Amino acid sequence: MPTLQDVAKRAGVSTATVSKVLSNTPYFSDATRHKVMDAVRELGYRPNLAARALSSGKTNIIAVVFPFIYDAIFKDPFVMRVLEGIEAVCTEQGYNILLSTPRLHDNEPDDHYMRLLQSGYIEGLIAIDNVESVSFAQYGEEMDVPSVTLGHHKGAYRVWSDNFKGGKLLMEHVLSQGHRHIGIISVKPEMNLAIQERMRGMQYVIDHASLDYDLPIIESDFSSEGGIKSASTLLREHPELSVIIAVNDRMAIGALSAAHAMDLRVPDDISVVGYDDIPMAATTQPKLTTINQKPVELGKASAELLLKRLNGEKPSNVVIEPELVVRQSLLPQR
Amino acid sequence: MPTLQDVAKRAGVSTATVSKVLSNTPYFSDATRHKVMDAVRELGYRPNLAARALSSGKTNIIAVVFPFIYDAIFKDPFVMRVLEGIEAVCTEQGYNILLSTPRLHDNEPDDHYMRLLQSGYIEGLIAIDNVESVSFAQYGEEMDVPSVTLGHHKGAYRVWSDNFKGGKLLMEHVLSQGHRHIGIISVKPEMNLAIQERMRGMQYVIDHASLDYDLPIIESDFSSEGGIKSASTLLREHPELSVIIAVNDRMAIGALSAAHAMDLRVPDDISVVGYDDIPMAATTQPKLTTINQKPVELGKASAELLLKRLNGEKPSNVVIEPELVVRQSLLPQR
DNA sequence: CAATCACAGTTAAGCGATTAACTATTGGTT
DNA sequence: AACCAATAGTTAATCGCTTAACTGTGATTG
Numbered sequence: 001m002p003t004l005q006d007v008a009k010r011a012g013v014s015t016a017t018v019s020k021v022l023s024n025t026p027y028f029s030d031a032t033r034h035k036v037m038d039a040v041r042e043l044g045y046r047p048n049l050a051a052r053a054l055s056s057g058k059t060n061i062i063a064v065v066f067p068f069i070y071d072a073i074f075k076d077p078f079v080m081r082v083l084e085g086i087e088a089v090c091t092e093q094g095y096n097i098l099l100s101t102p103r104l105h106d107n108e109p110d111d112h113y114m115r116l117l118q119s120g121y122i123e124g125l126i127a128i129d130n131v132e133s134v135s136f137a138q139y140g141e142e143m144d145v146p147s148v149t150l151g152h153h154k155g156a157y158r159v160w161s162d163n164f165k166g167g168k169l170l171m172e173h174v175l176s177q178g179h180r181h182i183g184i185i186s187v188k189p190e191m192n193l194a195i196q197e198r199m200r201g202m203q204y205v206i207d208h209a210s211l212d213y214d215l216p217i218i219e220s221d222f223s224s225e226g227g228i229k230s231a232s233t234l235l236r237e238h239p240e241l242s243v244i245i246a247v248n249d250r251m252a253i254g255a256l257s258a259a260h261a262m263d264l265r266v267p268d269d270i271s272v273v274g275y276d277d278i279p280m281a282a283t284t285q286p287k288l289t290t291i292n293q294k295p296v297e298l299g300k301a302s303a304e305l306l307l308k309r310l311n312g313e314k315p316s317n318v319v320i321e322p323e324l325v326v327r328q329s330l331l332p333q334r
Numbered sequence: 335m336p337t338l339q340d341v342a343k344r345a346g347v348s349t350a351t352v353s354k355v356l357s358n359t360p361y362f363s364d365a366t367r368h369k370v371m372d373a374v375r376e377l378g379y380r381p382n383l384a385a386r387a388l389s390s391g392k393t394n395i396i397a398v399v400f401p402f403i404y405d406a407i408f409k410d411p412f413v414m415r416v417l418e419g420i421e422a423v424c425t426e427q428g429y430n431i432l433l434s435t436p437r438l439h440d441n442e443p444d445d446h447y448m449r450l451l452q453s454g455y456i457e458g459l460i461a462i463d464n465v466e467s468v469s470f471a472q473y474g475e476e477m478d479v480p481s482v483t484l485g486h487h488k489g490a491y492r493v494w495s496d497n498f499k500g501g502k503l504l505m506e507h508v509l510s511q512g513h514r515h516i517g518i519i520s521v522k523p524e525m526n527l528a529i530q531e532r533m534r535g536m537q538y539v540i541d542h543a544s545l546d547y548d549l550p551i552i553e554s555d556f557s558s559e560g561g562i563k564s565a566s567t568l569l570r571e572h573p574e575l576s577v578i579i580a581v582n583d584r585m586a587i588g589a590l591s592a593a594h595a596m597d598l599r600v601p602d603d604i605s606v607v608g609y610d611d612i613p614m615a616a617t618t619q620p621k622l623t624t625i626n627q628k629p630v631e632l633g634k635a636s637a638e639l640l641l642k643r644l645n646g647e648k649p650s651n652v653v654i655e656p657e658l659v660v661r662q663s664l665l666p667q668r
Numbered sequence: 669c670a671a672t673c674a675c676a677g678t679t680a681a682g683c684g685a686t687t688a689a690c691t692a693t694t695g696g697t698t
Numbered sequence: 699a700a701c702c703a704a705t706a707g708t709t710a711a712t713c714g715c716t717t718a719a720c721t722g723t724g725a726t727t728g
Binding site for chain 2: 001046047048049050051053054059061064073074075077080081083084087091094096097098099100101112114115116118119120121143144224225227228250253254256257260279280282283284285
């Protein structure tokens, strides 16, 4: 595999000159540029990134950190769409993506993650940070890796979806359709700050609506199986419910399934709404009314923010507005 | 950030000794091991992987190559589960995963990919290789990166799901339930070798069953929207159909949706079967009869194969057996 | 008892780029 | 004509680690 040296020899110049030409650092003539470029082409030279990383610290690798805290990472389409957004801008800018899925032991990231942070491999980092107890982006920052938080953990550089507003939007819609007997399938709040916000948003609307009904809330685990179980319980214990809100689509789809199993028709007998707008939400029966978090935009925004930082700018945080997607799983209540 | 030098100084030995201790290369005493380890601990030393990569060629990075050919990568849960399997064994063995999503121009991988292959970053590579015209693993191999093919493209080291058998299993099941009027939603065969195999498997069963019915096949694009359109067409043009087979679950779910829209009840009026057993397949109404490809196992097997290669072994190829998952979307035909 | 060997550790030469500091040439100003 | 700035290119140090080649012990052995 040809090296800079080889190129220099072939072009009849020094390695420094080759390096300059390739990085477009001023002070060389058009003639040498051509000599160098020809040599590069003829030899099929490609820079050794490991060497470049060592000598300049520029590795062209950014780490995408998806903490392996609950099952979410590899089962949640939302995560994939975020990755899609990140990938799009990174690839376009010539960056590679290193996928890191750290585990947590005693509220500390595992050693593999810490090693990675100090490996010299990573030029920047984007971490989904939605648990209370730890911020993976902050660990990055502490190891001098420019980092951006994707989520609700506080951090200097941050991109997040306005989950408060999303919760608000959803609950407002539900109330506006005349529903008063509402059941909620959520998750343990300490598990996830985004969900906390979502719940706060819903609560905010309820507090201002002077409902005389105490909403039953059941805590589950994000999975569709969890949704089935929780919805069954909810429907059994609260036959008065006219709508079930699940804090994500997978559980909402579980609720659909549970209702079906109990011979309840959705949305005629019971309405169901979700959150996320995963691709499947548009093909369930009935199609799911939900909130679109714009995951691809979230991914893109976080990558753009990071790249700006790497270019020495001081970009400001960005919050992405969620959007209500009205489909057929919720019927107005008379 | 402390370096090997710092550790050596602190432990009162040479850098070579430190390196030996850390890599467990023979010939040092227990006493020095302790001195070194203490120094490592006290300084919080972590090796600089970029330096290690440069000097030894071991980077601890393996590339996972998901070609960006159709929309699949970020929308197909199957891909994520494969990644889950790869991640599990790589992380356990201390390897990091670099995600590469090369595009194809004129049947050649884009330059970004070629640069990556020669970057010196990559110790090994796993590529999903299911298109006829190009093998990403082979490009890796040609650049001296040990590679494994995940899919049906021929290659020295290879892991794949037995799609022929999967197709066979599925069609046998359909026929065994008495169905004779069968419609198929597939994709353009040149798009995907795995699908070709799947179709061959189905065809094999049909050829040996002496059906007097010429199965209509419609070509779509893997998406659930595509499934909706294709199923509508199929059901309109072939009202005699008693079952629709889609070559993936997303299209099958689309078919479910299309049937519903046409006021056909599944499975009473029309049966639907899919392929993949994505998580959602267990929560549709009715639950989807399908084939499980064991994506996590596929991922694990390919990672294990690669790691064996990196350890100098000459492992043999592995094929994973698919499994028929019988649920409720197909009813016996009288 | 001399030769051999296993062990413990050191020295120093890379790996392939980047880049600060330097030299040499040219052209423009005053 | 003298000086300076801009341009074009080179030299060599450096990044942090690995590893081949080497030195110096003491124990083993024929």
